[in-house]
Amino acid sequence: MKYMKSLIAVLVFLIAFVSLNAEAVNDLFLGQKIPFSYRAFPLEISAEEASMVSAGSRIDILMTFQAMLKRSGRSISQKGEIVTVTLLQNILVLETSKIQNKNYIFVNITPRDAQYLALAQEQTLNISLRNPKDRKIAPMPVAFTED
Amino acid sequence: MKKLFILSLISFIPTALFCQSVYTNVFEAKQDIKKGSLISVENVMATTKQKQVNIETLEEFKTIEELFTNTRFKLFASQDILKGDLITPQNTAYTAFKKPVLDRQIKPDTRLYALPTPFNAEQKIKAVDILFKSDGQLKTLAANVKVLGKRRIKKKIIVYIQTDPLTIQKICSYREKGTLAVKISDNQSDK
Structure with missing residues (x-):
């Protein structure tokens, strides 16, 4: 319970990071793919x-x-x-x-x-x-x- | 505790900005483009101006970028665009490009193969028989092959047939050897 807020924050950060990168894959130049x-x-x-x-x-x-x-x-x-x-x-x-x-x-x-x-x-x-x-x-x- | 929470949030914001700005391409006209002209790699180029564009605008450009990487669409100039102008949703319009999305319909252990036919666009085709012409005789290579879609390309109707990989290999061999005949199956049931 003590670290719940920070744990949630880290989780939110990770989910946002992964979803942003997943969307970004389609926008890459050929070399980047x-x-x-x-x-x-x-x-x-x-x-x-x-x-x-x-x-x-x-x-x-x-x-x-x-x-x-x-x-x-x-x-x-x-x-x-x-x-x-x-x-x-x-x-x-x-x-x-x-x-x-x-x-x-x-x-x-x-x-x-x-x-x-x-x-x-x-x-x-x-x-x-x-x-x-x-x-x-x-x-x-x-x-x-x-x- | 609060510090840690705030630190996590702060660390998220620049990462989000970084992801957007690195991976999103922005295009500018490399020549004057008249209203109604097709936007293509011939008349636009990626620009370095992306650093000046904010997140909100990048969201709009994402659609434009899709049009270059995803050929399911064609993009046209909705007004005269001058050399150096950015390509934006405001000065362009896009139309649906008739590229069928068939791959998700393909059953496991089968493949899709594009086969030219003598049919016309109006004919309903659910299944075809594929035959090989040899010495005036017809030999059936595959019967009642399921058709997942069709499209006109260069005045010919192409059918997309779904069958097992070995039959497709066989069809490739016979196409190399001579002429194939394709006819609509008498029994148009789904195979």
Whole structure:
């Protein structure tokens, strides 16, 4: 009881501090939004994909490429098959931008994932949107086109 | 006891001021903007004048800042704005930008994918079948896929389909391989 008033004051201060900072996050410049040890990586996306994402969205990044696959009972085709893999899951979109009629998103990834994504940019990349509360990361099988 | 209480309150006030002034951006016109013109990064810039602005005004600017970071809105000049003028709610107006907010509707373990279609804007679409054209034949890749929304982009109607991640991977593979055909499901029930 003796310290009740000061305890309440400290609590009020803490709640106000946290709520002010939470509101302020949306107003940050891109550089200020990046958490420590992460990077903002620009990714060019199509107009239709851009129409469904905004800052704060959670996405999966898919890569489509040609690969020589050896599947049971089948020989390796000379041409290769078109396959799609889920490269990165549950990635936060930090910002969206349109530069010279091209749509870009800035994704929040680790430096290691940034290296993979830089390599993957030579292939076709697509994105799919997920519910922001659905943070589950699961191993995904490769999807290929059947002849 | 009283001292401690007052000290806590005093320490709160500068912290609140600091948070507001550091994180809120203020914009000024970097060129003359005519009434009705779109406000964009092309014609405005962040300004260092924010220190002169009081808390009350910053609250107003917060809405403006949202318009730049949140593309659900477009901002227009409601009057002629001269180079160097601050962008304020008094000299601007904003309209709702038709960007659908769909992510909260997506069910767990499913994803949303944007797919161009030959449909027209008036058609009601609850579910679609996705087919692949090969040697004149159609192969069904996914049937009765739930549509969460649609939008016209560059004269095409885009539907936002909700399905499992593997089906989306499959659709990506076939889109790369050739042409996809999308038709409205006969059974328009929710999947």
